[in-house]
Amino acid sequence: MMTVREVSRLTGFSIRALRYYDEIGLLPPVRYTEAGYRLYDDAALERLQQILLFRELEFPLKEIKRILDSPAFDRNKALEQQIELLTLKREHIDNLIRMARTVKLTGGITMDFEAFDKKKLEEYAARARQAWGATPEYQEFEQKTAGKTPDEMQRTGDGLMALLAEFGPMKGGDPAAPEAQALARRVQDYITAHYYSCTKKIFAQLGRMYGSGGEFTENIDRAGGPGAAAFASEAIRIYCAE
Numbered sequence: 001m002m003t004v005r006e007v008s009r010l011t012g013f014s015i016r017a018l019r020y021y022d023e024i025g026l027l028p029p030v031r032y033t034e035a036g037y038r039l040y041d042d043a044a045l046e047r048l049q050q051i052l053l054f055r056e057l058e059f060p061l062k063e064i065k066r067i068l069d070s071p072a073f074d075r076n077k078a079l080e081q082q083i084e085l086l087t088l089k090r091e092h093i094d095n096l097i098r099m100a101r102t103v104k105l106t107g108g109i110t111m112d113f114e115a116f117d118k119k120k121l122e123e124y125a126a127r128a129r130q131a132w133g134a135t136p137e138y139q140e141f142e143q144k145t146a147g148k149t150p151d152e153m154q155r156t157g158d159g160l161m162a163l164l165a166e167f168g169p170m171k172g173g174d175p176a177a178p179e180a181q182a183l184a185r186r187v188q189d190y191i192t193a194h195y196y197s198c199t200k201k202i203f204a205q206l207g208r209m210y211g212s213g214g215e216f217t218e219n220i221d222r223a224g225g226p227g228a229a230a231f232a233s234e235a236i237r238i239y240c241a242e
Helices: 004-011 015-023 042-056 061-069 075-106 119-133 136-145 150-165 178-194 200-210 215-224 228-241
Strands: 038-040
Touching: 004 015, 004 038, 004 042, 015 038, 042 061, 042 075, 042 215, 061 136, 061 150, 150 178, 150 215, 150 228, 178 200, 178 228, 200 215, 200 228, 215 228
Parallel strands: none
Antiparallel strands: none
């Protein structure tokens, strides 16, 4: 566990910003000490990285929170977009450096202003934002969560995590067993009721994500015990294959 001061020192992110992100429910700490100090774990730091990725894509904080809180969040997709965006930024900076060197060497000015053109970079950022907001699932998610407070969204997320944690006690058994399959159906129904229409195709993608490592896997294993996420992933895979 790390305090807010330690997280700030490690990441270079200001204490004031971390406190604000907690206040709006974007980056809540794992827990508070008796003295009221915020404590963060590795999963929280991973979420902070994801937040910063979307900030590079120029997403508003409200949109970032909705995306990260959605079970449909695809971490790999976000990373692919970030890599592409950084590549474009590097090209833009390289062009500026070349132009500045030319001006220095010639001792005059250049009438070539193409290096200042950020159109390609801005167009990609706009496409990335549109890709996240244009899906029917995201639109439905926005409708169902509109007007909800951070506490209400937290309770909804906690409810989903509590369901996934129920896979924990089953992990020594058969993921195809009736009780495991019934739980998979309950998870699917919960997502449909609180987030968006969760088809078996979408649910299968979520199941793979639950067991692929990262924040979701860590959270499920923390709630249901080590191995809970892998068992949940396999149970959902079997459920969706029927």
